[in-house]
Amino acid sequence: MTEAELIQIIKQAAKDEVTELDLSNNQISSLPPEIFQLTNLQSLNIGGNQISSLPPEIVQLTNLQFLYISRNQISSLPREIVQLTNLQFLYISRNQISSLPREIVQLTNLQTLKISGNQISSLPPEIVQLTNLQFLKISGNQISSLPPEIVQLTNLQSLNIGGNQISSLPPEIFQLTNLQSLNIGGNQISSLPPEIVQLTNLQTLDISRNQISSLPPEIVQLTNLQSLDLRNNPVPIPPEILGPKEWYKNPGNIQEILDFYFRVQDPQETEPLYEAKLLIIGEGGAGKTSLAKKIEDEKYQLQSDEKSTEGIDVIQWKFNLDHGQEFRVNIWDFGGQEIYHQTHQFFLTSRSLYALVADDRKENTDFYYWLKIVELLSDNSPVLIIKNEKDKRQCEVNERELRGEFLNLKEFLPTNLADNRGLTEIKNNIQQYIKQLPHVGEPLPKIWVRVRFALENNPRNYISFTEYRDFCKLNNLTDSEDMKRLSQYLHDLGVCLHFQKDPILKHYVILKPEWGTTAVYKVLDNKNVVKNLGCFTQENLAEIWEDEKYKDMRDELLQLMIRFKLCYPIPRQYIAPQLLDINQPEYTWNPNNNLILRYEYDFLPKGIITSFIVEIHPWIEEQKQVWRNGVIINKDQTRAEIIQNYNQKEIKIRLAGNRKKDLLTIITHELEKIHSSFERLRYQILVPCNCKKCIGSQTPHTYQLESLRKRLGAGRYQVECDQSYEMVNVRRLIDDVNLSVQESNRELQIPVSPLQNELDRDKERSYNSVNIVINNKLESENNSMSESYQSKYHQTGPTQFVDTIQSGGNATFNQTNYTPEQQQKNLADAAAEIQQLLNQLSKTNPTATPQEITNTIEQEIKSNPTLKDRLIAALKAGGLEALKTIFNHPAFTISAETIKGFIEAE
Ligand SMILES: Nc1nc2c(ncn2[C@@H]2O[C@H](COP(=O)(O)OP(=O)(O)O)[C@@H](O)[C@H]2O)c(=O)[nH]1
Numbered sequence: 001m002t003e004a005e006l007i008q009i010i011k012q013a014a015k016d017e018v019t020e021l022d023l024s025n026n027q028i029s030s031l032p033p034e035i036f037q038l039t040n041l042q043s044l045n046i047g048g049n050q051i052s053s054l055p056p057e058i059v060q061l062t063n064l065q066f067l068y069i070s071r072n073q074i075s076s077l078p079r080e081i082v083q084l085t086n087l088q089f090l091y092i093s094r095n096q097i098s099s100l101p102r103e104i105v106q107l108t109n110l111q112t113l114k115i116s117g118n119q120i121s122s123l124p125p126e127i128v129q130l131t132n133l134q135f136l137k138i139s140g141n142q143i144s145s146l147p148p149e150i151v152q153l154t155n156l157q158s159l160n161i162g163g164n165q166i167s168s169l170p171p172e173i174f175q176l177t178n179l180q181s182l183n184i185g186g187n188q189i190s191s192l193p194p195e196i197v198q199l200t201n202l203q204t205l206d207i208s209r210n211q212i213s214s215l216p217p218e219i220v221q222l223t224n225l226q227s228l229d230l231r232n233n234p235v236p237i238p239p240e241i242l243g244p245k246e247w248y249k250n251p252g253n254i255q256e257i258l259d260f261y262f263r264v265q266d267p268q269e270t271e272p273l274y275e276a277k278l279l280i281i282g283e284g285g286a287g288k289t290s291l292a293k294k295i296e297d298e299k300y301q302l303q304s305d306e307k308s309t310e311g312i313d314v315i316q317w318k319f320n321l322d323h324g325q326e327f328r329v330n331i332w333d334f335g336g337q338e339i340y341h342q343t344h345q346f347f348l349t350s351r352s353l354y355a356l357v358a359d360d361r362k363e364n365t366d367f368y369y370w371l372k373i374v375e376l377l378s379d380n381s382p383v384l385i386i387k388n389e390k391d392k393r394q395c396e397v398n399e400r401e402l403r404g405e406f407l408n409l410k411e412f413l414p415t416n417l418a419d420n421r422g423l424t425e426i427k428n429n430i431q432q433y434i435k436q437l438p439h440v441g442e443p444l445p446k447i448w449v450r451v452r453f454a455l456e457n458n459p460r461n462y463i464s465f466t467e468y469r470d471f472c473k474l475n476n477l478t479d480s481e482d483m484k485r486l487s488q489y490l491h492d493l494g495v496c497l498h499f500q501k502d503p504i505l506k507h508y509v510i511l512k513p514e515w516g517t518t519a520v521y522k523v524l525d526n527k528n529v530v531k532n533l534g535c536f537t538q539e540n541l542a543e544i545w546e547d548e549k550y551k552d553m554r555d556e557l558l559q560l561m562i563r564f565k566l567c568y569p570i571p572r573q574y575i576a577p578q579l580l581d582i583n584q585p586e587y588t589w590n591p592n593n594n595l596i597l598r599y600e601y602d603f604l605p606k607g608i609i610t611s612f613i614v615e616i617h618p619w620i621e622e623q624k625q626v627w628r629n630g631v632i633i634n635k636d637q638t639r640a641e642i643i644q645n646y647n648q649k650e651i652k653i654r655l656a657g658n659r660k661k662d663l664l665t666i667i668t669h670e671l672e673k674i675h676s677s678f679e680r681l682r683y684q685i686l687v688p689c690n691c692k693k694c695i696g697s698q699t700p701h702t703y704q705l706e707s708l709r710k711r712l713g714a715g716r717y718q719v720e721c722d723q724s725y726e727m728v729n730v731r732r733l734i735d736d737v738n739l740s741v742q743e744s745n746r747e748l749q750i751p752v753s754p755l756q757n758e759l760d761r762d763k764e765r766s767y768n769s770v771n772i773v774i775n776n777k778l779e780s781e782n783n784s785m786s787e788s789y790q791s792k793y794h795q796t797g798p799t800q801f802v803d804t805i806q807s808g809g810n811a812t813f814n815q816t817n818y819t820p821e822q823q824q825k826n827l828a829d830a831a832a833e834i835q836q837l838l839n840q841l842s843k844t845n846p847t848a849t850p851q852e853i854t855n856t857i858e859q860e861i862k863s864n865p866t867l868k869d870r871l872i873a874a875l876k877a878g879g880l881e882a883l884k885t886i887f888n889h890p891a892f893t894i895s896a897e898t899i900k901g902f903i904e905a906e
């Protein structure tokens with residue numbers, strides 16, 4: 001905004017005698033004196049500008065109640081500000097203020113004071129006299145202690161002192177009984193005093209990023225507490241339970257956190273689990289299988305024609321710890337084929353030890369790839385490099401260079417497996433490093449360990465969830481929530497597979513993950529499937545999985561493939577995109593008026609484009625324009641071309657047609673979902689220039705999205721094009737590609753676009769068309785009425801509708817589109833929509849109260865006439881029982897009676 005424009009606005013405001021003025025985010029660097037004549041102002045927002053000082057004349061705005069000056073460059077407040085005694089809300093966050101004037105005490109009406117992100121090292125003691133304060137936020141400063149007098153702020157409801165240098169809390173703080181929210185994350189607090197119990201109104205407590213190693217038992221008495229963030233503290237609670245690593249996501253379920261913690265506090269109740277994974281990786285033929293076998297048994301004879309490993313083999317190796325306890329190592333031996341790379345993200349887990357076997361006979365092309373992928377997926381787990389010198393040949397590895405780049409590289413160990421040279425050293429090192437893995441040996445509930453032991457000694461490849469429940473009961477684990485928690489924990493540890501959210505797979509606990517993966521890879525390794533460029537049929541599967549151990553589980557194995565994003569259905573067959581033709585098919589493309597976006601990766605793991613193809617498959621042009629490195633999608637007269645160039649480490653997107661922006665949003669959303677499964681994936685999004693010269697060009701100048709955002713954040717609203725030297729508007733560049741939402745917020749956003757819903761529905765429909773009929777055994781396993789009712793409708797996806805054919809226990813596949821009675825379809829469709837809504841809720845707001853959930857559903861019913869009609873139909877056909885089925889969700893309990901009330905009211 002130019003100075004003249006600003007003065008114009010102020011003049012107008014004076015004329016209109018406005019009481020509110022919003023001048024935020026306008027690149028204003030100083031306030032013109034005219035503004036201080038707007039004495040009617042009650043609210044002034046000048047946030048997000050480049051104002052470096054606030055003139056004393058501000059005092060003239062005596063009616064101000066709300067003053068927002070956050071995100072400027074103000075280094076000190078004028079003393080006069082304290083005369084604005086009508087102020088109730090004062091926001092001065094993210095400036096460069098190093099101290100507050102003592103006289104601030106005069107602002108006796110202040111209710112909200114936010115001064116986070118400044119350089120304040122101590123609070124004036126007088127602040128405690130602001131007894132009307134309800135919200136106080138002083139996070140991100142350099143405060144090392146709070147005055148005991150803080151107790152006087154009796155009206156405080158929310159106190160945020162996160163990100164300071166506070167090492168202990170004054171006991172007086174616990175007398176602030178009106179506190180509902182307390183954030184002390186990111187300090188140096190090492191204990192939480194029992195007095196916390198006095199904060200009976202507390203709803204949210206954030207103590208993440210501190211040094212807390214124990215919790216006072218009293219904390220369970222805080223019955224209003226709904227959210228407890230303990231992430232990044234040395235507490236003996238597995239990170240899976242504490243919650244997702246991303247700070248901006250909600251922490252884990254508080255009940256689970258407290259349950260777990262207090263159970264493990266009782267030594268009678270716990271036992272350490274000494275168990276961890278060793279993953280052996282490297283190229284085919286490097287000697288991985290030989291190494292695994294040699295670790296297990298030194299006398300193992302090398303095989304001259306060792307058949308190369310299919311899928312994954314898991315071998316157990318046990319050794320004794322110093323205090324006699326047995327340590328169990330699960331050695332995972334990976335087949336080296338490239339085709340397996342796509343499932344790595346499911347198995348290369350953190351909290352594991354890695355052994356990368358190097359063999360210098362051939363060029364180690366994949367060597368670097370492996371190190372990168374471990375770095376990417378496994379949260380800096382330690383890696384040992386085993387230099388397999390096969391006889392006397394030297395294995396050259398550039399140690400120094402690799403150590404410089406990969407900080408998780410621990411040791412380089414030479415060996416010759418033929419005569420066991422170096423083997424003892426390797427085993428010693430494995431023991432050393434595996435013992436030190438985080439969370440190894442931490443106490444676990446005794447019953448968990450017992451169930452784990454029982455499962456481990458079960459020779460079967462998989463058991464049904466009902467059998468799993470029986471196992472648990474047999475071992476005194478009776479709480480059904482706890483059963484699920486344990487299977488989740490074991491799944492996270494990589495001990496077994498249990499996809500709790502998958503409508504088919506949730507019915508099984510796969511005790512031997514290698515059984516599942518080997519089966520899956522049998523398909524991808526199959527000669528016919530390879531010859532047919534990834535295309536296969538039910539008949540092929542029946543043949544590939546004819547073995548006894550797979551026969552009864554074909555549906556589930558196929559579902560596992562879909563879960564792993566290894567294939568997608570098209571009418572009468574399936575496509576595994578990794579095996580598609582490498583050559584780009586012929587197609588026409590109109591280069592006029594394209595929207596272009598590029599992803600540039602620091603390191604591009606394999607499998608991103610093929611996963612993307614699976615995700616977007618319903619919209620593939622004629623189900624034909626797809627190849628191993630790219631795809632054309634066609635939706636509502638809009639086409640998009642998405643091509644991966646592996647060597648350039650980039651994915652290029654071009655769109656043509658009417659709804660380019662909408663379609664691009666879907667594409668970026670799907671890509672980002674895939675990216676988020678790689679913990680440390682780094683990439684740039686390149687946004688095309690829209691200046692006169694670049695617009696419509698196939699080779700426009702591009703800007704990094706991230707630097708555009710930074711630019712905006714720093715209040716720079718224009719940027720020069722490198723090709724035309726024209727100045728272009730930064731915000732418009734970002735808006736052009738629909739990426740205006742902050743990266744970190746994108747996750748939190750529910751993708752509400754109708755187009756996204758359409759894709760999700762089309763996907764479900766596509767999986768439905770497979771029309772898998774689950775074995776009858778499933779039906780008999782579900783003992784509760786509503787669950788078995790539900791399983792009919794939820795088999796391959798949340799929107800599944802299946803026409804159940806009693807097929808004598810065998811899986812039958814039926815290619816016809818479903819044509820059952822309309823009533824049932826209504827029920828299935830309504831269930832699908834509701835499940836989707838609930839899944840979304842469970843992700844975005846896992847701690848939603850029952851009231852919040854019902855409100856959301858009520859709104860959805862009101863605003864979605866189709867859903868309403870379906871629900872009415874379902875209610876008519878199936879009564880309350882039908883509603884119970886529809887609203888059955890693992891994360892939430894919803895009262896069907898209440899829902900019935902809504903529907904009837906509508
Ligand atoms: N002479 C010799 N042969 C080895 C050594 N390590 C592995 N081999 C042989 O190399 C071949 C491939 O080994 P294997 O363990 O199957 O490799 P993988 O594909 O990485 O699992 C087999 O024939 C092994 O017997 C070694 O140290 N010395």
Ligand SMILES: [Mg+2]
Pocket residue numbers: 285288289290307308309333334335
């Ligand atoms: Mg092998």
